[in-house]
Amino acid sequence: MSIGREDVLHVAKLAELAVSDEELPKLTEQLGRIVDYVAQLNEVPAGEQAPPYLAGPDKVTLRPDVAAPVPLARPPADFAPEFSQGLFVVPRLGAMEDQ
Amino acid sequence: MSAVESAANAVREGRATAAVGAKEVASRLEKAAALNAALSWSAERLDAEASRVDGATPSERAKMPLAGVPIAVKDNIVTTEQPTTCGSRILEGYVSPFNATVINRLRAAGAMIACKANLDEFAMGSSTEHSAFGRVKHPDDPSRVPGGSSGGSAALVAAGVVPAALGSETGGSVRQPASFCGIVGIKPSYGRVSRYGLVAFGSSLDAVSTFGRTVDDAARVLAAMSGHDPLDATTIAQPPLVLDPPRRDLKGLTIGLPAEYFPRDLHQGVRAGLDRAIKAVKELGATIKEVSLPHTRYAVPTYYIIAPAEAAANLARYDGVRYGQRRVGPAGDLRALYQATRGHGFGAEVRRRILIGTYVLSSGYYDAYYRKAQQVRALLAEDFRRAFDTGCNMLLTPTTPTPAFKAGEKTEDPVAMYLADIFVCPVNLAGLPAVSFPVGRSEGLPLGAQLIAPNFAEAKMLSAAAALESAVDAAAEVR
Numbered sequence: 001m002s003i004g005r006e007d008v009l010h011v012a013k014l015a016e017l018a019v020s021d022e023e024l025p026k027l028t029e030q031l032g033r034i035v036d037y038v039a040q041l042n043e044v045p046a047g048e049q050a051p052p053y054l055a056g057p058d059k060v061t062l063r064p065d066v067a068a069p070v071p072l073a074r075p076p077a078d079f080a081p082e083f084s085q086g087l088f089v090v091p092r093l094g095a096m097e098d099q
Numbered sequence: 100m101s102a103v104e105s106a107a108n109a110v111r112e113g114r115a116t117a118a119v120g121a122k123e124v125a126s127r128l129e130k131a132a133a134l135n136a137a138l139s140w141s142a143e144r145l146d147a148e149a150s151r152v153d154g155a156t157p158s159e160r161a162k163m164p165l166a167g168v169p170i171a172v173k174d175n176i177v178t179t180e181q182p183t184t185c186g187s188r189i190l191e192g193y194v195s196p197f198n199a200t201v202i203n204r205l206r207a208a209g210a211m212i213a214c215k216a217n218l219d220e221f222a223m224g225s226s227t228e229h230s231a232f233g234r235v236k237h238p239d240d241p242s243r244v245p246g247g248s249s250g251g252s253a254a255l256v257a258a259g260v261v262p263a264a265l266g267s268e269t270g271g272s273v274r275q276p277a278s279f280c281g282i283v284g285i286k287p288s289y290g291r292v293s294r295y296g297l298v299a300f301g302s303s304l305d306a307v308s309t310f311g312r313t314v315d316d317a318a319r320v321l322a323a324m325s326g327h328d329p330l331d332a333t334t335i336a337q338p339p340l341v342l343d344p345p346r347r348d349l350k351g352l353t354i355g356l357p358a359e360y361f362p363r364d365l366h367q368g369v370r371a372g373l374d375r376a377i378k379a380v381k382e383l384g385a386t387i388k389e390v391s392l393p394h395t396r397y398a399v400p401t402y403y404i405i406a407p408a409e410a411a412a413n414l415a416r417y418d419g420v421r422y423g424q425r426r427v428g429p430a431g432d433l434r435a436l437y438q439a440t441r442g443h444g445f446g447a448e449v450r451r452r453i454l455i456g457t458y459v460l461s462s463g464y465y466d467a468y469y470r471k472a473q474q475v476r477a478l479l480a481e482d483f484r485r486a487f488d489t490g491c492n493m494l495l496t497p498t499t500p501t502p503a504f505k506a507g508e509k510t511e512d513p514v515a516m517y518l519a520d521i522f523v524c525p526v527n528l529a530g531l532p533a534v535s536f537p538v539g540r541s542e543g544l545p546l547g548a549q550l551i552a553p554n555f556a557e558a559k560m561l562s563a564a565a566a567l568e569s570a571v572d573a574a575a576e577v578r
Contacts, residue, residue: 008454015411015457016418016434017450018442027451030513034455037514038400041471049474050481055303055530056290056333063329072196073179079196081425090420091433 002032101315102262103168107209110152110167111160117149117167117211124169124213127260134236136245136254138174139181140214145169147180148211155209163209165323170205171255171264174215175222175298176307178202181212185298186220186230189423189444199296200331201265201307201324208323213261217251220446221414222267222300224248225275225519228510229448236506238280239543243503246276246519249310253280256310263320264310269301270402271523273308274535278498278547281537281573283317285309285561288554289530290335292321293328301409302333304527314536314565318342321557337555343562349385352563354550355491356387359395360522366501368541371577373497376538376548379570380495385563388491392482397475398525399517404459404472405528411456414449417441451513480529487553493560494551497522498535502544522549532557534564537573546577 008028012019019027082089100108109115125142152160152167160166177183177195184190202212219229227235227250235250237243238258245254249266253276256264266273268286277284286308297307307324311317319342326339356377361370381387419425419440420433426443428435445453459468486494500521509516526533531554535547550567552560 003458007458011454011458011461014461015453016415016437016441017445017453018428018438019450020442027454030451031454031458033512033514034403034451035458037517038404038459038468038472041397041400041404041475042467044394044397044471044475044478046474048478050477052473053477053480053529057335060332061336062332070197073198074194074196076196079194080421081419081423088420091427091431091436093433 003035004028101313101319103165103311103316103319106168106262107164107166110209111163113157115167117152118146120167120169121145121149121211124261128214131255131258131260133241134238134254134258135233136217136235136251136258137171137214138184138217138232138251144180145211145213151206152209152211160209164319165205166209167211168209168263169211169213169261170320171213171216171252171261172202173218173249173252173264173266175218175267176201176265177296177298178212178215181215183215183298184232185222186218186232187444187446187449188231189417189440191424193422195296197296200293200328202296204324205320210323216249216255216264219248219250220449221298221410222248222269222272223410223448223452225516226506226509227251227276228506229446231446234506237503239545240503242505243544244279244506246279246503248272250276252310253277253282253284256280256282256312262312263316265320266308266310267297268306268308268527269304269406270527271520273310274498274523274533274547274549275520277310277535279503279545281540281545283311283314283537284535285317285321286526286533287321287325287557288532290333291340291532291555291557292325293331293334295328295330299413301406302413303409304406306527314534314561314568318561335555340557343558346562346566349380349383349563349566352385352492353388353490354380354385355390355486355494357390357392357395357486357494357496359392360496365497368502368577369497369500369546372538372541372546373548375571375577376495376567379567383566383570388489390486390489390491390494392486392525394475394478394482395525398479398528399521401472401475401479402520402524402528403455403517404468405476407452407456408460408469409456411453411460414453417444448513476528479525483529483531483551492552493563496549496551498547498549499523502541502546526551530554532560534560536564536568538571539573539575539577541577
């Protein structure tokens, strides 16, 4: 069950990751090897089961759901790529809205 | 007495000042520049760290278990004073508006943050060659890698620049470089240490972990930052780790040797190092028991489905809007911004893992890969439970299948690189604590062994590791 050029382009689109034509052949070959390697898990019979593994405590203790300002060493305008009038600024949605 | 204890005692008792210690660290960081292990530090920053300790009252200082101890911090743990790059161009120049909980706790314990340490980009790698800011060199042989992904922290401890350092583990990223560099690396139980402020990679796996030149050095740092944190709901509601007094023997303990970690084709030097550790276990009075962890061979493929899947989700935030050096794509719209920012900002290994993670979570492949990996992860955790249920207090294994390899040896073959984690990543999949400690050298290169313990049995595990450390001559060549 290997992975092909079209799979890589499809997944790159899902991941919002630009992939150039030049890097595509090597990337496809490397991803194919990784996918072939991890596919060995199919050797484990589906009926072989253990209690599901859950990371962390049995019961997660949540803090009170109270809105409070997060203490920051500097304001968002200092670390946001673009910030104006209390808002994070992004380009127009344009092409995405057309799809 | 360990380096950390002795340095802290001297400052606490007024026989030394943090300011002098800070100047010495600055000088050592300068001399070690060729290792490329530190990404950001300054003498001024170190002076400010020292002032906080020296400016405390004697009674305040007396309560600081790490008074004046300089600690290097892997650059995926956020600090407000220095940049946090995660070894990535996408975060170049980013300075966090808050400190990680572990940073606040170490400072409260009197520690000085010495520098931010180089790493594989977003902690993805086993050699610290995948940093956007250049590879880290092994302190004993610059042509070799220090291991990864916490290779900068490991190299700084091994080179004697700092007595202890913070790294992070997702699949062995502290124990593996500890083994390659001939130092100690401790991975705590999942939930023992807060991850608030650790940049997320694999959220069901990540653990802030520690390095030291001795078990005691690394353990003291771990104890100081452990304990429940209301800002991280995955921490266990337990008090901080209390270390056991050092043991002189291992009487009454049963140490398991899992057959799958001692394959016939195991590197001869690694095998000889483990033989030396096993001999010491017997001489110290423990009982040896052979056990089996039958799903071990599936740990690396399981890890390389689960970790990339979690990484693909966690790294979605680096989009040029919330985080990341923004680049506007040719179409000029939001999607072009995402794709151009991420396409340009991430390096080769991070891109591979995001793509694999997205693939195994995508429609039509989720059951075949991700759900299957969760099934096998449960079986791997069950293997460990059964071994401990048969009476083993701990398991002893090699940390790595080989000593440190040459730079460039595995960079073009991702699967070969992933196999460097074969003995360390099962522990992360099961959330267990483990410690790697040096057991000798093969052709001049350090070798490591690891003890793996049941969940939250760190105190017993670390006292046993300290006893073994005293009984094994880590500087001697194995035969």
